[in-house]
Amino acid sequence: xQIVELTAHAIQLPLxxxxxxxxxxxxxxxxxxxxxxxxxxxxxxxxGVPRDYVTGETIDSVMAxxxxxxxxxxxxxxxxxxxxxxxxxxNIKLPSAVDDARQCKTNAARCAIELALLDAAGQHFGLPLSxxxxxxxxxxxxxxxxxxxxxxxxxxxxxxAKLAGLAMRLYGFRQIKIKVxxxxxxxxxxxxxxRKVVGSKMDLRVDANxxxxxxxxxxxxxxxxxxQISSVEQPVRHEHVHMLVxxxxxxxxxxxxxxxxxxxxxxxxxxxxxxxxxxxIRLSKCGGLIRSxxxxxxxxxxxxxxxxxxxxxxxxxxxxxGRHFATSARDIRYLEGSxxxxxxxxxxxRPDLTFGWGGWAPALTQPGLGIRLMPDALERMTLSKEVLxxxx
Numbered sequence: 001x002q003i004v005e006l007t008a009h010a011i012q013l014p015l016x017x018x019x020x021x022x023x024x025x026x027x028x029x030x031x032x033x034x035x036x037x038x039x040x041x042x043x044x045x046x047x048g049v050p051r052d053y054v055t056g057e058t059i060d061s062v063m064a065x066x067x068x069x070x071x072x073x074x075x076x077x078x079x080x081x082x083x084x085x086x087x088x089x090x091n092i093k094l095p096s097a098v099d100d101a102r103q104c105k106t107n108a109a110r111c112a113i114e115l116a117l118l119d120a121a122g123q124h125f126g127l128p129l130s131x132x133x134x135x136x137x138x139x140x141x142x143x144x145x146x147x148x149x150x151x152x153x154x155x156x157x158x159x160x161a162k163l164a165g166l167a168m169r170l171y172g173f174r175q176i177k178i179k180v181x182x183x184x185x186x187x188x189x190x191x192x193x194x195r196k197v198v199g200s201k202m203d204l205r206v207d208a209n210x211x212x213x214x215x216x217x218x219x220x221x222x223x224x225x226x227x228q229i230s231s232v233e234q235p236v237r238h239e240h241v242h243m244l245v246x247x248x249x250x251x252x253x254x255x256x257x258x259x260x261x262x263x264x265x266x267x268x269x270x271x272x273x274x275x276x277x278x279x280x281i282r283l284s285k286c287g288g289l290i291r292s293x294x295x296x297x298x299x300x301x302x303x304x305x306x307x308x309x310x311x312x313x314x315x316x317x318x319x320x321x322g323r324h325f326a327t328s329a330r331d332i333r334y335l336e337g338s339x340x341x342x343x344x345x346x347x348x349x350r351p352d353l354t355f356g357w358g359g360w361a362p363a364l365t366q367p368g369l370g371i372r373l374m375p376d377a378l379e380r381m382t383l384s385k386e387v388l389x390x391x392x
Contacts, residue, residue: 029313
């Protein structure tokens, strides 16, 4: 495996509709795509989705980190087998960010570069990325040929929320996440109305995106309890997360961390503090496929549950990576992602990975990520480009 060129593209992906939750409203997303070229013509793809209100990253900071890395040194010795490639990629170090006690301010950058290298290696050695779990977290590895995604209701209210819930029930979803904490909306009434149309068998969970006042969390959780919710995701801002200890003691409804779960440091703090029972692991937020698998295995080993989440505006690159994770790791409580054609006006790669009826989607079995780049689409979406490495 010989890398001959590495480029990073700052891109803007337009969305088909406005996506709103308590933390942000967006009509497009700015991502970073890394393209890795091998001497045999192989093209590896990686993607990161920086969110300044989650990991402190921006599209500019990600590009700067990737540009500062010494790729000539990193690529001096390159692997001769896939297992060696995974270990080599796992150990690549990026320049440190300033004031990064939580060890997460380069996660989107790491995700983009890691996936590009893993994709190239998988194609070169003829193995799909689902094999990474077998190497990195063998006790978590549990392959399957299909998975089922859950649905999500974002800012809809009133009749629109009811119709969204009914549509998801008719479509065959078994799980739905409802965004709560949105200004001007009554959480309990909204969840009650959705529960009425989806029926008692639907698994409903809620996500507050840090919107609830810390002093009101228990009261708000208890107000939703009659509607049989299965978890509450990130009810408070990260700086107040320690206050969830008492909430966890006083309610049987599981508390899930998202914005407060971005690294192994966060996971260890959460375990020690006992302020959650579920992790929301998202590939870009958590630093890539390898570190996300490590977090899932940490949860498994310590009796915690986890979901594999996604970030709004992921292209087919992260959708494919998420699919490989989902079809290779055991005990995923909830699964989000693969919204591709349902959310993006245009994608970067083929084939279309959008989930089908009921949220079902098949495993990807081709080498690497199992997708192919559409160069014209990447060119149209590119805001800026940096050549990170050229083989000398």
